[in-house]
Amino acid sequence: MSSERNIFNNLSPLDHRYSRGENFRLLSQYFSEEARFKWEARVELALIETLVDFGIAPKKAIDQMKKAVESINADEVYKEEEKTKHNTRALVNCLRENVDSEFRQYIHLGATSFDIVDTAAILRYKAFNDEVLIPALKELIEKISEVAYRERSTVQLGRTHGQAAVPVTFGYYMAGFVSRLGNRLESLENYSSELTGQFSGAVGAYNSLSLLVDNPVEFETVLLNKLDLNRSEHSTQIIPPEKITDYIHGIVSTFGVIADLSDDFRHLQRSEISETGEAFSEDQVGSSTMPQKRNPINFENIKSSWKVTVPKIITVYMDQLCEHQRDLTNSSSARYYPEIISHLFLAIKRLNKVMARLVLDHENLKRNLDNHKDMILAEPLYIMLAREGHPDAHEAVRKLTLKSEETGKKVLELAQEDEGLNKYFDKLTTAEKDILNNPANYTGAAINETVEIVNNWSDRLNIERTW
Incomplete structure (x- = not known):
């Protein structure tokens, strides 16, 4: 074994591909x-x-x-x-x-192996979480918040079930990820703060320490205080696994939010949508055979890393089972917990770089909305008609959309030609008629809520607003 071994001789892609350079040195300090x-x-x-x-x-x-x-x-x-x-x-x-x-x-007097192993593992996880992971996640939330605020009024075609829906603003769409990641950050802080240590001996009953001191629980408390840890209320030879299970669950669920964002942005770069893009360097190659390609490689990498990571949570749950006071069925599997944390950290770091150079195509955002604006006014039209007393407005507008598809006429034009709807149209305000003529005005509370969400999480996470 040699510390000088070439990194490309390592077995794990986590080492030789995804965490080279500074990231490798940083992760190595903990894992x-x-x-x-x-x-x-x-x-x-x-x-x-x-x-x-x-x-x-x-x-x-x-x-x-x-x-x-x-x-x-x-x-x-x-x-x-x-x-x-x-x-x-x-x-x-x-x-x-x-x-x-x-x-x-x-040396090691009164200790059993997992007094040392388990407590040291908790120390590493807490230190990495508080010193490295949380600051990186906070930086990501800050970058997404900046995009959300900047694009708070940028209208985007909403999409549900892969179909054109009603408009939203790009900023409000991004604000959803600010909220979700802010929630996850606070959860990780809470889960980390709940992690405990132990120093209670071979079966957790302080047998050996009772031969050394009158109050072995006090001894354990003093020792763990030196490490800034609280003691577990009860332990066997191992720390009760539920709290580390909760923490790793927090890691995986945080990764899920990042993967969701990345998958969405991967689709937003599709040729037929093309609303966003990753910044592309001058010498970067998208395809070995198609020179024009500009692939969403970072978003795809994050989703792929998420796919590797998610199944590992099953092993963490399986490690809750321990025969009597101790067995060794988690001694190998628990060694892989740092990989779960490392993959999330590397995804956050990658996404931080992407978000800092995110490109929006405002012309395509407008084009995609305009291509569907005739049909997406169906919802506001139905709501307005129902509010003014139409007895079956949803069905009336549904039939108009079918007729539009058959005749090629616009829904609004057909609605205005329908004598049965005239008395309801006459009651609409100028602003409401503007919405029907231009659904880009139909964004509800999106702009105000974007500002509210961004400001809320900036305050909660002590992010200095520079936008």
């Missing part, structure tokens, strides 16, 4: 095997510090342990594991080799 042992050693250090607090270990043990923690590396631990066949004991042995013999007895 690499090297980082795993560093975080576990940090918990072992907290144990030594707590043993000192309770008068069990001498104060000099802390400095000894700090040096040992700094010197630990995954290569040494794996070599030791070849002998022990136990990764935590291998880590402990490596730490013991780096302190004077008189302090070795205190």
Whole structure:
């Protein structure tokens, strides 16, 4: 094993394709095997510090342990594991080799493996969530908010079931993602804050600690406070899995919102729609054989990464099951949890770049609306007629749309020719008649609600409005 191994010799596309450069270095600080042992050693250090607090270990043990923690590396631990066949004991042995013999007895004293492993994993997830993931997601919400506010009055053809519906504004459409992602961000913060640690021994009943201190629960509390963690109300040899399950669920559901946005934008770049586009660099190639192609590669990549990630939540749910106080059926599967978090982070980073350079084709937005404006006035026409007393306005307008398709005449023209509708038309205001002549005016509360939503989430997330 060598840390100098070429990244392209790694097995996972997450390493050699999707997280090269700065992203790889950043993710490695939290989720690499090297980082795993560093975080576990940090918990072992907290144990030594707590043993000192309770008068069990001498104060000099802390400095000894700090040096040992700094010197630990995954290569040494794996070599030791070849002998022990136990990764935590291998880590402990490596730490013991780096302190004077008189302090070795205190390393891992009173602990079981998953006091260290589970607590260190929670530390990593919380740290990454709070230090990296939440700021990246907040940046994305800020970028989408800027687009929403800027395009708050830009009219877009609404679409339901893949069909032309009534108008919306592009800003209001984007505001929906601001709201959904803002909600998910707050959920991730809450889920992260609920994650707890443990230090309760082989079956969670504090058996070993009770031989060292009078109040083992207090010992656990003091130790976890050093790591800024709360203790689990009850644990076996592992932390109850529901809270990490909730957190990973939050990760996956957040990814779902991003995938939904990306899939929509992928379709909005279709040739027959062409309302938005990704910025295309001068040397970028869309197809190996069709030089004119400009594919929505970033949106497609995000959807594809989402497809890889979503099924992994099933494994997380399966890991809720543990036989009695402990089995090892999650020891392999839980190692893949960081991939779920990493894929979301990389998707957020990719989407941040795209949103910063998003291109809107306002002419095509208008064209697509105009191509359907004769039929999309059917809803406001029916509502207006019903409000003015027509006994079956929906059916009357439905028949007008069928007649329009048969004759080629416009719905509004047919409605105005219908003598049975004249008495209702006479009651309409000028503004209402303008809507029927130009459905672009039929956007309801979209503009005001866009501003309201963007301002709400900017305030809740402390985003400085620069737009």
